[in-house]
Amino acid sequence: MNYYLAPMMGYTDCYFRSLIENIYGNRVLTFSEMIVDKAIIHNEIKTISKHFLEKNKSAIQIAGSDPQEIKRTINILNRIDIIKHVNFNLGCPSSRVQENMLGLALTQNYDLVKKCLFELINYKHEVSVKCRLGLGMNEDKNYIFSYLNLFKDIGIKKVFIHCRNGVLNLDTKKNRTIPQINYELFLECSKKFPEMELIPNGEVNDLETFNSFKSKNINKYMIGRQFAKDALFLEKLKLEKINDKTSLVLDSIKELDNYKYLNINLLKKSLFTLINNISNSKGIKKDISIIDNTKDLLNYIERKIIWT
Numbered sequence: 001m002n003y004y005l006a007p008m009m010g011y012t013d014c015y016f017r018s019l020i021e022n023i024y025g026n027r028v029l030t031f032s033e034m035i036v037d038k039a040i041i042h043n044e045i046k047t048i049s050k051h052f053l054e055k056n057k058s059a060i061q062i063a064g065s066d067p068q069e070i071k072r073t074i075n076i077l078n079r080i081d082i083i084k085h086v087n088f089n090l091g092c093p094s095s096r097v098q099e100n101m102l103g104l105a106l107t108q109n110y111d112l113v114k115k116c117l118f119e120l121i122n123y124k125h126e127v128s129v130k131c132r133l134g135l136g137m138n139e140d141k142n143y144i145f146s147y148l149n150l151f152k153d154i155g156i157k158k159v160f161i162h163c164r165n166g167v168l169n170l171d172t173k174k175n176r177t178i179p180q181i182n183y184e185l186f187l188e189c190s191k192k193f194p195e196m197e198l199i200p201n202g203e204v205n206d207l208e209t210f211n212s213f214k215s216k217n218i219n220k221y222m223i224g225r226q227f228a229k230d231a232l233f234l235e236k237l238k239l240e241k242i243n244d245k246t247s248l249v250l251d252s253i254k255e256l257d258n259y260k261y262l263n264i265n266l267l268k269k270s271l272f273t274l275i276n277n278i279s280n281s282k283g284i285k286k287d288i289s290i291i292d293n294t295k296d297l298l299n300y301i302e303r304k305i306i307w308t
């Protein structure tokens with residue numbers, strides 16, 4: 001596993017994750033959109049069956065701030081066989097998430113994070129955390145160092161670090177461009193915590209960045225928006241090869257056959273991420289946009305040479 005598809009609300013639904021998983025196989029591990037623990041506690045069956053296919057390979061990302069609720073959530077997840085990895089969100093800055101003291105806002109309260117993580121680690125499979133490099137506009141090494149020490153002491157080794165600070169009371173979109181990316185501090189963390197598996201996230205999109213990380217022995221990356229813009233970008237950068245895309249895409253669509261919540265428009269939205277940057281992209285998208293059922297979609301993909 002070299003790549004991780006970052007959790008993204010409104011993108012990493014089970015359609016998109018299934019496409020990425022079929023196309024890249026075990027080279028990419030995918031993460032669900034953030035799911036608040038209360039949704040699992042109060043509506044377990046619907047929440048899980050909406051977000052995960054029967055043959056699920058994705059990790060679940062959860063958010064919570066009440067240790068007792070996290071405990072109940074972990075008890076539930078311990079009974080669900082199709083999920084094998086729980087990731088805890090400590091980086092989301094959105095105002096709604098902030099109001100509920102989740103994500104980035106929770107990290108204002110170190111002791112509460114600690115209590116939450118103590119419950120999280122009762123999960124019987126893999127546990128990881130996704131966090132920011134700092135809180136607020138200014139570099140603060142103490143923030144990330146003290147959290148990495150906490151994760152290490154608690155026994156959470158795998159940490160996905162969005163390599164820019166998160167800023168509360170700044171809208172979510174701006175929080176993906178402000179403040180500047182700070183890979184230097186990420187590299188310092190990697191050196192300081194060699195026993196941990198720290199995975200960089202944040203604009204890891206081009207060869208220069210990949211090569212620069214590789215030269216420092218960082219060989220695993222979490223990527224979000226670039227997968228959503230052009231799911232084949234790893235092939236275009238000649239980092240990965242994908243044979244017979246058509247049959248992989250067909251397999252992915254067939255996998256959705258038994259999916260109770262199938263929504264053809266969401267399926268097409270995910271499919272477009274594979275079509276955005278190819279020749280005749282506009283024409284193909286136009287054809288697909290008028291298709292309204294999976295059978296016709298399968299026929300169209302089978303007949304048309306979309307990917308050469």
Ligand SMILES: Cc1cc2nc3c(=O)[nH]c(=O)nc-3n(C[C@H](O)[C@H](O)[C@H](O)COP(=O)(O)O)c2cc1C
Nearest residue numbers: 006007008009033034130162201202203223224225
């Ligand atoms: C539309 C959108 C939704 C996101 N939703 C989540 C989320 O649910 N959980 C999370 O941890 N991060 C979320 N993020 C942040 C991404 O996981 C990632 O950290 C961020 O986009 C930076 O990586 P990138 O530059 O590769 O996109 C979201 C980002 C975007 C663009």
